[in-house]
Amino acid sequence: MVQNLEQVEKQAKKEEYLLEVKGLKKYFDVTEGMFKKERQYLRAVDNIDFFVKQGETLGIVGESGCGKSTTGNLVMQLLDKTEGEIIFEGVDLGKLKGEALRKKRAEIQMIFQDPFSSLNPRMRVFDIIAEPLKTHNVAKGKDLENQVYELMDVVGLDRSYARRYPHEFSGGQRQRIGIARAIALKPKLIICDEPVSALDVSIQSQILNLMSKLQKEFQLTYIFIAHGLPAVKHISDRVAVMYLGKIVEITTKEKLFDQPLHPYTEGLLSAVPIPDPTLRDQKDRIIIEGDMPSPANPPSGCRFHTRCPYAQEKCRNVEPNLVEEKPDHFVACHFPLEEGHGVLIEK
Numbered sequence: 001m002v003q004n005l006e007q008v009e010k011q012a013k014k015e016e017y018l019l020e021v022k023g024l025k026k027y028f029d030v031t032e033g034m035f036k037k038e039r040q041y042l043r044a045v046d047n048i049d050f051f052v053k054q055g056e057t058l059g060i061v062g063e064s065g066c067g068k069s070t071t072g073n074l075v076m077q078l079l080d081k082t083e084g085e086i087i088f089e090g091v092d093l094g095k096l097k098g099e100a101l102r103k104k105r106a107e108i109q110m111i112f113q114d115p116f117s118s119l120n121p122r123m124r125v126f127d128i129i130a131e132p133l134k135t136h137n138v139a140k141g142k143d144l145e146n147q148v149y150e151l152m153d154v155v156g157l158d159r160s161y162a163r164r165y166p167h168e169f170s171g172g173q174r175q176r177i178g179i180a181r182a183i184a185l186k187p188k189l190i191i192c193d194e195p196v197s198a199l200d201v202s203i204q205s206q207i208l209n210l211m212s213k214l215q216k217e218f219q220l221t222y223i224f225i226a227h228g229l230p231a232v233k234h235i236s237d238r239v240a241v242m243y244l245g246k247i248v249e250i251t252t253k254e255k256l257f258d259q260p261l262h263p264y265t266e267g268l269l270s271a272v273p274i275p276d277p278t279l280r281d282q283k284d285r286i287i288i289e290g291d292m293p294s295p296a297n298p299p300s301g302c303r304f305h306t307r308c309p310y311a312q313e314k315c316r317n318v319e320p321n322l323v324e325e326k327p328d329h330f331v332a333c334h335f336p337l338e339e340g341h342g343v344l345i346e347k
Contacts (some may be wrong), residue, residue, distance in 0.1 A: 018189060018221050019052040019075065024084035026070055030296055042296040044070040046245035047084070049322065052189070057215070057222040059201050059236030059253070061229060061268070063292055066242040068225045069113075072191045075223065076103065076110055088189070106136050109182040113194040115174035119166040125152075126162040127178055132184045151180040154217075155210065172203035179210065183218060192224045196231055208323070229272050233257060241265045245295050246301040248323060251329040261325055261336040263308045302334065310335055 012147055027041040045067045052058045060068045073079045075086055077093055080288075081205055086093045088104065096104055112118035119128055127149045133139045139147050155176040166174055175195060180200050192211070196204040212235060214220060226232050232239055233253055240250040241264065249262040260266045267288035290307045299306050305315040314334050322332040 016054055017051040018054045018089065019223075020085070020087040021048065021050050021071075021075070022085040022087070024071070024074060025082040026067075026074055026079060027082045037202055040296060043245050043296075043298060044295055045074065046295075046298075047049065048242075048247045050240055050247060050250060052221060052223060054188075055215075055219060055221055056237040057224050057235055059224045059226065059232035059241060061226055061232050061238040062242035062243060064227060065244075065292060065295065067219075067245040067295070068227075068242050069193055072110070072193050072223060072225050073241075075189075076108060076191055077105065099175050106132075106185045107188045107270075109185065109187040109190050111175070111178055111182050111190060111192045111195045114198055115171055115178050116166060117278060118178055119174060122165055124163050125157070126166060128166075128177060129159075129180045130185060132181060133261060136185060138185065141180070151184055154183070154214070155180045171199050172207060175199065176210070179207075179214070183214060183220070186218060187220070189221045189223070192222055194226050195224075195230060197226065204231065229257075229268060241268070244292060246300055246332065247330075248304065248333070249329075249331045250322070255326075255329050261329060261331040262304075262333050263310055263337065266337060282313050302332075310337075 004286075013340050021293070024045055025047055027043055027044070029039060030042045031038075031040045048067075048071065050058070060071060062068050066159060070079065073089075074081050075093075077086075081094055081251040084094075088108065091104065093101070093104060102208050123131075126148055129151055130144055133144055148162070152159055152162065157173065157180065161173075168176065169177070178195075195211070196207050199207060210232060215222060222235070224232065224235055236253050238251065239253050239256045240247050241256070242248070243260065243264050249256065249260065249265050256265065257269065261267060267286050270286035271288075278317070286309070288307055293303070293306060300316045301315075302311070302315040302320055303309070307309040308315065312335065319333065320332045322330050325331045325336050
């Protein structure tokens with residue numbers, strides 16, 4: 001029986017979710033001219049629902065402009081939501097103000113995409129890592145010094161680097177500094193906004209392995225935002241696929257990579273390069289043609305229908321809901337794929 005995400009959540013009361021996002025929307029006003037009566041909005045995030053379990057990694061993947069980074073900023077409370085709920089440990093973050101929000105923010109940290117611009121170039125490494133400990137009055141004096149050096153050890157930075165500036169390091173080393181700063185307060189949730197996309201391929205695997213190690217050591221929960229599927233597959237437990245402000249598919253990484261149900265997911269997986277030329281020639285490439293429509297003027301019906309090779313009349317007129325098509329496999333598609341090979345099954 002097909003169920004929506006809300007129904008499944010109600011049935012799974014035994015599950016303890018660290019984070020629940022319900023009906024989340026973020027619209028940016030892009031109206032030109034101060035006297036224009038009809039407002040125009042860019043729908044960066046448009047009514048999405050998902051949950052994150054304690055200790056797991058939820059990957060969020062999609063093309064640039066799909067709303068994945070905006071989602072991370074909303075959870076982090078760096079942006080004000082237009083509508084919806086962001087419930088962290090049973091508390092709606094949108095209802096917190098002042099000191100209450102400040103204390104809760106200590107439990108949610110962020111690793112940024114660019115390891116250079118996210119670090120203050122005028123601060124030494126020691127002060128960068130010590131800053132959150134000072135801000136939240138966690139440590140001072142000798143205790144502060146010991147904690148900073150311990151954090152440097154944990155992320156693989158030599159203690160002699162403590163008095164250096166960010167420009168003196170490589171990209172991978174800078175990201176280690178950012179990770180040390182993110183785990184300094186021992187947060188429960190870390191939002192990783194494309195943390196390896198700016199790094200060399202050889203360094204990416206080192207950073208991903210470090211993050212996996214820290215997750216086990218500190219019982220961390222990650223939201224891992226990326227546009228590269230190999231990195232998502234390496235570190236994630238479940239994966240949510242976003243397109244034009246919507247989640248179109250969400251399931252375990254095994255089910256997503258072995259048997260995608262949404263045509264957009266199928267296209268993303270087909271675009272992943274295969275190093276072995278013999279296997280590459282055997283693979284049927286599914287190319288997603290055209291550009292993603294503007295989130296300021298999304299298509300009617302299914303938002304992917306303008307680029308979908310299987311689109312039918314129903315797709316153009318009726319917006320699909322995110323429903324559980326198979327056990328623990330949610331998809332927003334009127335004609336989900338069978339065995340991930342482009343065979344249509346109408347629900």
